[in-house]
Amino acid sequence: MTVLKLLPLLFALLYLAPLGIAALLHQRAGIGADWWSADRSSIGNLPPAARHQAAVVRVFAAPTVRWRGIFAVHCWVVLKPEGAGAYTRYDYTAWGDPIRVNGFEADGRWFGRNPELIFAADGEAAEALIPRMQDAIEAYAWRNRGDYRAWPGPNSNTFVAALLDAVPEARVALPPTAIGKDFPYDGRWIRRTASGTGLRLTLGGYAGLTIGWVEGIEVNLLGGVAGIDFRRPALKLPGLGRLGMPIMDPA
Numbered sequence: 001m002t003v004l005k006l007l008p009l010l011f012a013l014l015y016l017a018p019l020g021i022a023a024l025l026h027q028r029a030g031i032g033a034d035w036w037s038a039d040r041s042s043i044g045n046l047p048p049a050a051r052h053q054a055a056v057v058r059v060f061a062a063p064t065v066r067w068r069g070i071f072a073v074h075c076w077v078v079l080k081p082e083g084a085g086a087y088t089r090y091d092y093t094a095w096g097d098p099i100r101v102n103g104f105e106a107d108g109r110w111f112g113r114n115p116e117l118i119f120a121a122d123g124e125a126a127e128a129l130i131p132r133m134q135d136a137i138e139a140y141a142w143r144n145r146g147d148y149r150a151w152p153g154p155n156s157n158t159f160v161a162a163l164l165d166a167v168p169e170a171r172v173a174l175p176p177t178a179i180g181k182d183f184p185y186d187g188r189w190i191r192r193t194a195s196g197t198g199l200r201l202t203l204g205g206y207a208g209l210t211i212g213w214v215e216g217i218e219v220n221l222l223g224g225v226a227g228i229d230f231r232r233p234a235l236k237l238p239g240l241g242r243l244g245m246p247i248m249d250p251a
Helices: 003-029 066-070 123-139 156-165
Strands: 056-063 073-080 088-092 099-101 116-122 190-192 198-202 207-212 216-221 224-229 234-237 241-244
Touching: 003 066, 003 224, 056 123, 073 123, 073 156, 088 156, 116 123, 123 156
Parallel strands: none
Antiparallel strands: 056 073, 056 116, 073 088, 088 099, 190 198, 198 207, 207 216, 216 224, 224 234, 234 241
16 A cells, blocks of 8 residues: 555544544533533632642643534643642633633633643642743733634643743643644744653644654644654544543542
């Protein structure tokens, strides 16, 4: 079989089939029918801030609203400097000022969907990350009304990717379903990965290739990511996300 004949088969197996399965699972679950009144309460992941003096950094991801949840997640960041009496949650959204501060519970459900914990740091480790993440928030260029674009970006996942770029020692790879994470928010189409362990080439977020120890190998086609993680063995597929070890060990 020639390479040209093999490409359509690979595209069907790695992109179309996973998206079809994700769509069937979404429909079977009946998710999103009443999304506006859906539960957005805390999942109880975070301890009460007033009684927890240590610094905290969290990154969460949850399937996005309605039919878009078939193939995409929404990511956000939670910060709490040492001694602070409250958590501060940062989202990047399509309504109002894009950078939304404390618009939702820090560890709240995203319109009825439980979030997945993508990264956690506490104490001194978190305290070392927070100033640079706060600086990245203040310096984020796409912060004006009208800047948000669901696809290919800049969207919520582009914003979180930019914050993680500021702290490569965190060694974080966003989920393959974090569509928009590869959008070149800083105009650079080739750069090191957020973990600092590899390189990412992106063609405006519409297509790209990422190779890194933390990220593994990822091929981006129209925002859909297929690939493989060798460090924490897993397949990465559009819509289905990771099939294998989770991004991080459960607490």
